[in-house]
Amino acid sequence: xTIENDAGSSLSELFAADxxxxxxxxLIQEMRPGDKLPSERDLAVRLDVSxxxxxxxxxxxxxxxxxRRRTGAGTFVETLRPDALAFALNLAISSSHLxxxxxxxxxxxLERQAAAEAARRADPVLIAYMKRAIDTMAATELSAxxxxxxxxxxxxxxxxxxxxxxxxxxxxxxxxxxxxxADRSExxxxxxxxxxxxxxxxxxxxxxxxxxxAGDPDAAMRxxxxxxxxxxxx
Amino acid sequence: xTIENDAGSSLSELFAADxxxxxxxxLIQEMRPGDKLPSERDLAVRLDVSxxxxxxxxxxxxxxxxxRRRTGAGTFVETLRPDALAFALNLAISSSHLxxxxxxxxxxxLERQAAAEAARRADPVLIAYMKRAIDTMAATELSAxxxxxxxxxxxxxxxxxxxxxxxxxxxxxxxxxxxxxADRSExxxxxxxxxxxxxxxxxxxxxxxxxxxAGDPDAAMRxxxxxxxxxxxx
DNA sequence: TTCACTCAATTGGTAGTACCACTTTCCAAA
DNA sequence: TTTGGAAAGTGGTACTACCAATTGAGTGAA
Numbered sequence: 010x011t012i013e014n015d016a017g018s019s020l021s022e023l024f025a026a027d028x029x030x031x032x033x034x035x036l037i038q039e040m041r042p043g044d045k046l047p048s049e050r051d052l053a054v055r056l057d058v059s060x061x062x063x064x065x066x067x068x069x070x071x072x073x074x075x076x077r078r079r080t081g082a083g084t085f086v087e088t089l090r091p092d093a094l095a096f097a098l099n100l101a102i103s104s105s106h107l108x109x110x111x112x113x114x115x116x117x118x119l120e121r122q123a124a125a126e127a128a129r130r131a132d133p134v135l136i137a138y139m140k141r142a143i144d145t146m147a148a149t150e151l152s153a154x155x156x157x158x159x160x161x162x163x164x165x166x167x168x169x170x171x172x173x174x175x176x177x178x179x180x181x182x183x184x185x186x187x188x189x190x191a192d193r194s195e196x197x198x199x200x201x202x203x204x205x206x207x208x209x210x211x212x213x214x215x216x217x218x219x220x221x222x223a224g225d226p227d228a229a230m231r232x233x234x235x236x237x238x239x240x241x242x243x
Numbered sequence: 244x245t246i247e248n249d250a251g252s253s254l255s256e257l258f259a260a261d262x263x264x265x266x267x268x269x270l271i272q273e274m275r276p277g278d279k280l281p282s283e284r285d286l287a288v289r290l291d292v293s294x295x296x297x298x299x300x301x302x303x304x305x306x307x308x309x310x311r312r313r314t315g316a317g318t319f320v321e322t323l324r325p326d327a328l329a330f331a332l333n334l335a336i337s338s339s340h341l342x343x344x345x346x347x348x349x350x351x352x353l354e355r356q357a358a359a360e361a362a363r364r365a366d367p368v369l370i371a372y373m374k375r376a377i378d379t380m381a382a383t384e385l386s387a388x389x390x391x392x393x394x395x396x397x398x399x400x401x402x403x404x405x406x407x408x409x410x411x412x413x414x415x416x417x418x419x420x421x422x423x424x425a426d427r428s429e430x431x432x433x434x435x436x437x438x439x440x441x442x443x444x445x446x447x448x449x450x451x452x453x454x455x456x457a458g459d460p461d462a463a464m465r466x467x468x469x470x471x472x473x474x475x476x477x
Numbered sequence: 478t479t480c481a482c483t484c485a486a487t488t489g490g491t492a493g494t495a496c497c498a499c500t501t502t503c504c505a506a507a
Numbered sequence: 508t509t510t511g512g513a514a515a516g517t518g519g520t521a522c523t524a525c526c527a528a529t530t531g532a533g534t535g536a537a
Binding site: 480481482484488489492493495497498499500501504505 | 508509510511512513514515516517518519520521522523524525526527528529530531532533534535536537
């Protein structure tokens with residue numbers, strides 16, 4: 010009866026979590042996103058714990074973004090939500106004083122990798138979205154539009170990479186850095202949109218785009234680095 | 244009285260979390276790691292909720308690795324623990340079917356960035372640890388020792404980068420990939436340690452080391468890529 | 478005085494009950 | 508057939524009681 014610990018042992022061995030958490034984790038591992046868990050009352054009986062203790066762990070798993078509890082409906086297995094991770098990271102940055110700059114470099118690392126993988130895939134349809142963002146960026150005369158186009162570009166870049174983990178972490182980081190980015194954007198919005206600066210941005214993004222279109226991962230990575238070096242100093 | 248929402252508003256605006264979670268998050272943000280929270284009974288009264296509801300959220304925050312509850316002692320603010328994130332990621336990978344390969348590429352991206360930053364810092368003391376790992380790798384005749392030295396090398400590389408966020412994410416990913424790595428290691432342990440393979444590994448690591456020692460970020464990144472390309476095909 | 482021990486207060490952990498609000502289902506009435 | 512609402516089920520909260528671990532102050536002896 011205690012033989013099916015293929016998936017469970019790795020969790021219980023790696024993390025010295027309490028048995029109840031591990032039991033729940035193993036249960037969830039056997040389910041798929043969207044599946045409905047047994048009701049709290051049933052599950053409490055089945056696991057031989059009180060509903061109070063069970064809810065404590067369910068709260069934890071919901072905090073981790075693994076579960077979603079819907080009042081009146083039930084508890085469901087969730088797909089990993091980047092915003093849940095972002096919530097944790099936000100708290101951690103405040104309480105643990107993780108420097109924003111160090112997070113920025115993680116973001117750069119992910120974007121660089123995304124560019125490389127996008128170049129390897131070279132999916133014409135997905136790459137077209139990047140091109141559209143660049144065109145928008147070049148056509149407008151408003152700082153706000155440039156910022157929007159910039160966001161759209163980086164988003165389409167991640168999509169073009171087609172790497173779910175990369176997308177997940179990058180989105181989580183984006184959420185974390187949103188406040189910082191908002192401050193920076195605010196500053197840029199109050200600056201006049203100089204033609205030279207706009208041309209510079211368009212040029213940088215075009216280089217990334219060209220490298221990906223050409224299927225050159227190394228050139229794509231260099232282009233991303235050049236981009237972030239430039240806006241880092243602006 | 245409602246003016247001090249500099250840190251709080253970002254949380255409540257970004258995440259549509261319930262008020263209680265946000266209130267707790269704001270409280271935690273004003274504290275430092277190691278600080279002790281009020282007792283559950285006091286906090287429940289202060290926030291005007293039941294201890295039941297409060298414990299539900301505390302469970303969530305503990306799951307996120309932000310808090311640590313110690314029976315009989317109290318609840319304390321924690322520094323961000325990579326293993327907590329790894330726990331969540333493990334569950335997420337199982338339930339959301341995030342491909343291991345996509346996670347590997349995130350790991351590569353982080354390691355590449357670490358190499359670049361280590362080269363920029365060029366801290367002789369920290370770099371020396373990398374050299375030691377390489378020497379160990381070259382001197383031994385056991386597969387197990389090579390694997391240990393390999394781990395030591397990548398660990399000292401992250402340390403040499405001196406980027407806390409990079410280290411945090413890389414460690415979390417290492418924990419997640421531990422099972423997969425264990426399988427791979429197992430396979431390697433049963434293979435004979437060919438001199439050519441060992442020389443290849445030593446050569447790859449030496450290239451990374453040399454580039455960092457020379458303070459050349461680009462070369463360091465290329466060396467990391469070369470390394471992972473090679474072991475990816477082995 | 479100093480050290481070691483005991484014990485009571487405090488704290489987190491669990492159990493159980495009751496009730497509320499919301500959702501879903503299904504059956505009966507139009 | 509359609510529609511309305513009742514009923515059952517679910518998560519959310521509150522409250523009480525008790526357990527186990529920790530802490531610290533007080534007490535005792537050396």
